[in-house]
Amino acid sequence: MSARKKALVGMASAALFLGFSGTASAGSYNGVCESSGGGEVCLYRLANYSGGLYDTLYSKSNYSGSTYYGTSTLIDNTMSSVKNMDPDTLVYFYQYSGYTGALTAIPPGEHINQVPNENTASSHCFGSNSACPN
Template sequence: MRAFKKAVVGVLGAAALTVGMAGTASAGSYNGVCESAGGGEACLYYTYDYAGWVYDTLYSKPSYTGTYYGTEMPINDSVGSVWNRDPDSSLKLFTGANYTGSVKVVPGGGKFNALNTIFNNAFSSHCFTSNAGCP
């Protein structure tokens, strides 16, 4: 009986370790790292080269009220480039809050540089097309 208990404890311990390891592989929204794990993130950059200040999120955002990670710089109307790290869903970017205004669609895994476009520093909300509330 003691051997059986040790075996059960060993299996449960291994299962807990496996679950813990799987948890670290998923993307962490707003951690300053543009990740593709866990479904992929919308990565909004202040610059036009997909580097530097980033706002990274796994979620659709009806309005940009946050700041770039580790800064006081608001993301609303200041996005220079976008990287959609979700390989399966397109990302719709809107010039107005609550998914209004002009729209730019970035396909799954795609990038968009807003320099010299009508969307230069113009985004105020976004949604993933996999989200049922995305217009």
């Protein structure tokens, strides 16, 4: 292989690596509520978006064992406020794990300071997920 081809392959490999690592580092469970990568759902322990943050890009069928970022506080049945950072997708919150016991839906881009029936969510599902009952 010529030196030029080797250089091009090396640059392509580096770009591919950087692209993957950049995508993986932005978003889910990094302690920042953001809308990059299609949008996140951000759960907070207390009203007024405080007291701990859980941020995720994905539907979560069960919060059991998950904690607020940088803490040992479990999120299952403890959230009081939520932000749906996805500009296009409705997020459903369920009272029980496995998307059961429907609780409430948060429209795209909405923030709810006092979640109805607060402290009772055990799972959430983005409306675009075909496994999400709605």
